[in-house]
Amino acid sequence: MHRTAPRTTAARLSAATLTGARRAALAAGLCASAGAAAAAYGWWEKEQFVLREETVPVLPAGSRPVRVLHLSDIHFVPGQEKKARWLSGLADLEPDLVVNTGDNLSHPDAVAPLLAAVAPLLRFPGVFVPGSNDYYAPVLKNPAGYLVGPSNRKPLPRRIELDWRRLFTGFGAGGWIDLTNRSQSLNLDDVRFDFSGVDDPHLRRERYADWPRGASGYETKPNIRVAVIHAPYQRVLDHFTDAGADLILAGHTHGGQICLPGFGALVSNCDLPTWRAKGLTPWENDGRVVPLNVSGGIGTSRFAPVRIACRPEAVLLTLTARP
Template sequence: MDAARIRRRLAGASRLAAEAAAAGAAALAYGSLIERNLFGLREETLAVLPPGRRPLKLLHLSDIHLVPGQKRKQRWLRSLAETEPDLVVNTGDNLSHRQAVAPLLDALAPLLQVPGVFVPGSNDYYAPVAKNPFAYLAGPSTLSADHGSRELPWRRMHAAFGSCGWIDLSNRHQSIVVDGLRLDFTGVDDPHLQRDRYSGFPRGSVSAGQAAHLRIAVAHAPYQRVLDYFTAGGAELILAGHTHGGQVCLPGYGALASNCDLPTWRARGLTWWEHRGRRVPLNVSAGIGTSRMAPVRFACRPEAVLLSLVARPS
């Protein structure tokens, strides 16, 4: 091969590398400046209520990751009250900064007037640290050794939620009545931190199962072990977050990682989880925010989810 041909090939390769770098920079700019603020509402309908019951609207919030100064996110969160939900389920990772509790409570104030339940995520307990983003492709993230020094004011947040009537489902169960229907909840502390201890569903009286009810299971991180024991325990709906929908996805392919052992094709949306002959609807929210250490989304818009629960055919 003569020298001129070699020079042409090298020039072509350099041009391709420059074009790829430019495309990557443009995608990063779009994801960090635009898409991460394109908040949307995903709406789903599920026939899970006992026959003859009127519909219930369940608003599923997850992974807000609030940082002071995120005014657009706060305004959008306040606007979600316009959906007029009957129930709010918050699946954790509300915080991403030590000073985020007050702006979070302000943003959620209208929704805190609605019956609600919640479970925490790891970023409610500990502030995030900068990590190599490619490490997520190798498996779920882990806590750094100094995590204790980064504890966030989660107790204050939990107390405020509780004072407004929202129920903490960390490793516990409880029933509430919404529009005359008994909702039996079970929840766990964050499985990503291995704090989950399944307590089962409320038992009630010996005739409790004969009354109209719905069993809902709630967790932050949808690890398969958690989905399995929820399903085996009789859950009729499972709600989770944590995955951010992959956060950075490939158009036409989807998520590259779920940050847990959930298959990536389940990292966002409504699917059906099967275990021991039972099949249960599983809603995984793509979440509303990102870690402040990785403020970018690509092909994965932030979302809240409005589930319209309707009656099963009689």
């Protein structure tokens, strides 16, 4: 009977090394496949637009409901036809008011197609504030940097300034009110809406304009105070809460953009707790509580065009009378 000679120590080590190398190669292959699958899914999900609906009892007693369409972080790029059609179709909701909380652009040539896409919405009363990507085009960067902390707040020398003046003029020509560090009242049926807005807190441009004192014919109407901001930094939320806001609307977070099912957002790109990165939650400061709606946003940076477990959204808020 033939017997196999016992393996030497060197042979055993060589076999173990080969087995380890195969395992490492298999693990690397599986990680690469999972990454490719996640990227493909994220590319698909970024165009699965949804409408989130909320009811907020903040109007004066006896007021009829007011439907507010909250848009944010469109990040438009020329050629995004599906997004353009979806935006235009939101006009079918017939909102009483449109609130745009900034970051409309993601490309130097996006102003004209963006204004064309939202043109049907400009026939409704509206207000807006800017985000950093209304002023500057996004730049290519390592997406992992967002896991460390908020993105760079200072305009870099290589950044391209966008045609924000044309954007603001287009919104204004349609009748939307610019709330960039401004306040203004708007009469909607039997309620006076007192708005106060700020420039983008992510760039530290916010300057508070207090609340409007009303305009001729508005003084005797019941009123509601609405704060409009792009990036929901806590210092700004606290300011408007202390100042007597009845409702705060914000964007910027993209809802986390890449979320873990069952866990939620990993980042908010500001100092807002990640569990507040999307949705309607109560914001409290010094014993006063204000409803805060943070939109999960409609788009992404053109350099990070994926969403995972965080579908792009517009929000329809039905404001009702307080109990």
